[in-house]
Amino acid sequence: MNLTGFYTLFCKEVLRFGKVWLQTLMAPIVTALLYLLVFGHVLQGRIEVFPGVGYLAFLVPGLVMMSVIQNAFANSSSSLIQSKVSGSLVFMLLAPLSHLEFFAAFVTAAVVRGLVVGLGVYLVAVLFVPVPVAHPWAVALFAVLGSAMAGTLGVIAGLWAEKFDQLAGFQNFVILPLSFLSGVFYSIRSLPPFWQGASHLNPFFYMIDGFRYGFFGQADTPPGISLLAVGGTFLLLAAAAVGMIRSGYKIRE
Amino acid sequence: MVPVSGPAAIAVAGLHKRYPGVHALRGIDLEVRRGEFFGLLGPNGAGKSTLIHVLAGLARASEGSARVLDHDVVRDYRESRRALGMVPQELVFDPFFTVREVLRIQAGYFGLGREHWPWVESLMAVLALDAKADANLRTLSGGMKRRVMIALALVHRPPVVILDEPTAGVDVDLRRSLWEFIRGLHRDGHTIVLTTHYLQEAEQLCERIAILNHGELVAVDRREALLARGIGRRLRLNVTTEVPLATLPEALRARVTAQEGTRLVFELHRDRDSVVGVLDALRDHGARIVDVATEAADLEDVFLELTRGDVKMKPQINAD
Ligand SMILES: Nc1ncnc2c1ncn2[C@@H]1O[C@H](COP(=O)(O)OP(=O)(O)OP(=O)(O)O)[C@@H](O)[C@H]1O
Ligand SMILES: [Mg+2]
Numbered sequence: 001m002n003l004t005g006f007y008t009l010f011c012k013e014v015l016r017f018g019k020v021w022l023q024t025l026m027a028p029i030v031t032a033l034l035y036l037l038v039f040g041h042v043l044q045g046r047i048e049v050f051p052g053v054g055y056l057a058f059l060v061p062g063l064v065m066m067s068v069i070q071n072a073f074a075n076s077s078s079s080l081i082q083s084k085v086s087g088s089l090v091f092m093l094l095a096p097l098s099h100l101e102f103f104a105a106f107v108t109a110a111v112v113r114g115l116v117v118g119l120g121v122y123l124v125a126v127l128f129v130p131v132p133v134a135h136p137w138a139v140a141l142f143a144v145l146g147s148a149m150a151g152t153l154g155v156i157a158g159l160w161a162e163k164f165d166q167l168a169g170f171q172n173f174v175i176l177p178l179s180f181l182s183g184v185f186y187s188i189r190s191l192p193p194f195w196q197g198a199s200h201l202n203p204f205f206y207m208i209d210g211f212r213y214g215f216f217g218q219a220d221t222p223p224g225i226s227l228l229a230v231g232g233t234f235l236l237l238a239a240a241a242v243g244m245i246r247s248g249y250k251i252r253e
Numbered sequence: 254m255v256p257v258s259g260p261a262a263i264a265v266a267g268l269h270k271r272y273p274g275v276h277a278l279r280g281i282d283l284e285v286r287r288g289e290f291f292g293l294l295g296p297n298g299a300g301k302s303t304l305i306h307v308l309a310g311l312a313r314a315s316e317g318s319a320r321v322l323d324h325d326v327v328r329d330y331r332e333s334r335r336a337l338g339m340v341p342q343e344l345v346f347d348p349f350f351t352v353r354e355v356l357r358i359q360a361g362y363f364g365l366g367r368e369h370w371p372w373v374e375s376l377m378a379v380l381a382l383d384a385k386a387d388a389n390l391r392t393l394s395g396g397m398k399r400r401v402m403i404a405l406a407l408v409h410r411p412p413v414v415i416l417d418e419p420t421a422g423v424d425v426d427l428r429r430s431l432w433e434f435i436r437g438l439h440r441d442g443h444t445i446v447l448t449t450h451y452l453q454e455a456e457q458l459c460e461r462i463a464i465l466n467h468g469e470l471v472a473v474d475r476r477e478a479l480l481a482r483g484i485g486r487r488l489r490l491n492v493t494t495e496v497p498l499a500t501l502p503e504a505l506r507a508r509v510t511a512q513e514g515t516r517l518v519f520e521l522h523r524d525r526d527s528v529v530g531v532l533d534a535l536r537d538h539g540a541r542i543v544d545v546a547t548e549a550a551d552l553e554d555v556f557l558e559l560t561r562g563d564v565k566m567k568p569q570i571n572a573d
Contacts, residue, residue: 002331008361016349087345091355091405093311094339095362096331253272253312 006101009092013109017075025117028071032063032121036128039185049187050218056129061212062184063125064118068143069179069204072114072150073157073171076106080158081167089251099246103155103238110151111144118143131215138214138223142230146207149234150175155241159249178204188220203233260323262287262413262444263308267317270303270468277303279468281317285446285461287412290439292459292476293448296560300468301448302342305417309339321413335363338411342418342448344398346390352377352401353386356408363409376404380434396427403431407438414438415446420454432458452556456480466560479555487554490519490528492535493544502538505531515543 017024040056049058083089092102125131133139153175161167182204188196199205200221210226213219219226245251263285270278277300285291293301306312307319310326310333319326324333347355356373360366377383380400385393390401399419406414416435420428436458439445449455455462456476463473472479494515501509508526511518519531528547535542 002362002364004364004366005362008358011361012350012358015354019349083347086348087341087343088347090311090341090345091347091359092362094309094334094337095359096334096364097362098331248313252310253306 002096002098002101005095005097006105009097009102009105010108013075013079013106014112016079017109017113024071024075024113025120028067028117029120029124032067033124035063036060036125040129047186047190049190050216053216053218054129057131058187058212058216059185060122060125060129060131061215062208064121065143065146065208065211066179066184067121068114068118068147069150069207070175071117072110072147073154073175075110075113076151076154077158077161077167077170078154079106079109080155081161081164084158084162084251085164093251099242102245103152103242106155107148107151107238110154111147114147114150115143118147133215134217135214138210140214141227142207142211142214145227145230145234146204146211149203149207149230149237152234152237152241156237156244159241159244159251162250178202182208183220184208203229206230206233259287261285261320262289262322263446264320264323265304265308265317266319268304268307268314268319269316270300270307270312271315277468278307278314281465281468281470283463283470283473285444287322287444288439288442289444290458290460291444291446292455292462293446293465294450294452294455294462294556295448295465299465299560301465302417303468304465305339305415305446305448308415309337310334335409336411336413338406338409338414340402340406340414340416340419342421344395344402346393346398346401348389348391351387351389352382352393352404355390355401356404359405360408365409372410373408376407380404396423399423399427400431403434412442413444413446417448418450419447420449420451428454464556464559471559472555482555487558488521488523488526488528489548490521490531491544491546491548492517492519492532492542494535495541495543498535498538498540500538502534504534 036056036059040059043055047055049055080089083092122131157167157170157174161170181199182202183199188199188205191199206221206226206229209219209221210223210230213223213226261284263283265281265283268278268281269276281304293304295301303312307314308321308326310330313327321333322336324336326333350358353373356376357370360369360373374383377386380403382397382400382404385397390398393401403416403419406416419435420431423431432454435445435447447455447459459476461473461475462479464471472482474482494517497514498512498517501512505519508519508521508531509517510520521528521531532542532545
């Protein structure tokens with residue numbers, strides 16, 4: 001095992017987003033807070049999703065998780081496409097890094113970015129509305145698994161895309177709809193039966209539902225099921241991503 | 254030079270590479286010995302970079318095998334990549350980092366941590382990059398970026414170094430200093446493989462030269478032997494006459510390649526034609542010769558002849 005190699009690639013990926021923190025950390029936190037202000041203001045008092053939980057408080061975990069997902073995805077995908085387009089990916093490909101080391105470095109860096117942004121959104125949000133934490137283990141577990149899954153999806157998208165607009169397409173037509181239609185802004189119980197069923201096919205739904213369970217101790221789906229769904233999807237995507245790296249898909253001729 | 258024993262620096266056998274619609278390498282067999290200064294020549298699209306990419310693991314062979322210091326580039330990729338430093342043909346760089354950062358990061362990829370940082374500093378000093386150590390790569394000139402790429406290839410102290418056109422687009426001064434630098438690496442015991450389109454460069458630096466054309470090796474030989482091959486067959490004869498000739502002797506018409514005023518150029522075959530015969534024929538034709546000069550072939554002639562397309566030669570591996 002080339003642990004130093006893995007750790008170096010991980011640090012490089014963290015440095016990369018750290019150097020442009022305004023754009024990679026602050027901007028998403030501000031965006032999430034805008035959602036909170038607008039939706040929270042409009043809908044507060046009209047909806048009670050879980051008994052005893054106000055809408056604003058209900059909204060916070062959803063927004064945190066959405067930020068985690070989108071930023072973890074953005075980190076691995078944009079780093080890969082940038083180094084592919086600039087050609088500097090070659091320096092990583094010349095190094096004695098295994099497929100697994102390569103994959104793990106990109107995903108752990110994505111997890112770090114996801115968690116930093118998520119924590120930022122949470123810390124600023126609780127200035128406006130108290131959000132209790134019922135089960136910290138569930139909060140941590142779903143945040144880590146969720147960001148790992150989104151980071152893995154980012155690796156897949158970054159390997160697949162050849163141009164920035166293909167990546168933007170992936171983001172706009174896959175990531176954004178899946179994260180918006182996963183119960184960030186509502187409980188899926190308020191949906192008609194067909195859309196309730198459809199939501200259960202969306203892995204992001206389980207991430208947000210399990211994550212919310214960590215805060216309120218209640219959820220639309222039993223947390224064990226959510227854990228299985230998120231963990232299972234992560235493993236499937238990870239296998240696909242490692243397979244792509246191993247075969248050199250679009251990176252080795 | 255001290256003879257070096259042990260496995261070949263580079264060993265390629267039966268190597269084919271097919272891209273959709275392009276058969277880029279058509280059965281390459283090649284060995285580069287340890288400590289050798291080896292030149293890889295060929296026209297654009299011949300397959301030089303493709304061959305190098307297979308060795309570096311950037312491309313996968315369709316058939317055949319490639320080894321670096323006896324490590325298979327696919328099966329033992331960690332060892333083969335540690336043994337190899339490769340300078341890619343294109344100028345590429347990571348716009349997020351400074352010179353010192355990219356070098357330390359690259360060393361880290363190879364498993365080399367802080368204890369290796371003094372070497373990074375000395376590498377920057379040798380390549381005159383130390384003044385720009387904390388400059389972002391974006392802000393460097395092309396020649397500087399080229400030197401950073403060379404430093405990146407050497408950061409893990411590889412015994413085998415492949416440079417894919419390191420002097421392309423580089424000014425005369427930098428080219429000379431790169432030559433000196435690469436010669437120094439060779440003196441220190443590195444195996445060097447160099448591709449270039451400057452034949453003079455290969456002629457001055459390389460001990461052994463392979464010529465690749467359309468994905469096939471058309472020659473592999475010691476520089477002197479390769480030059481002798483050209484000299485053995487072709488000889489250029491420049492003749493200046495007192496007054497321009499209106500006509501040429503029948504026998505010489507097929508041999509003349511240029512006629513400008515009083516100057517005549519003949520392409521002769523060393524074995525079949527005789528210089529004296531040509532001069533005699535001219536005199537018999539009434540010409541008064543005022544100057545005669547002959548030129549031996551240089552690498553360019555050999556190269557052109559071998560890659561002209563109509564000439565196909567069996568690869569000829571010279572044992573020493
Ligand atoms: N990724 C690729 N996909 C398809 N064809 C390729 C690819 N890379 C190279 N080729 C083709 O393979 C052949 C050999 O190309 P290569 O780059 O090895 O040539 P070269 O000898 O390095 O040329 P140059 O002197 O111009 O650098 C060319 O016909 C080229 O078009
Ligand atoms: Mg090339």
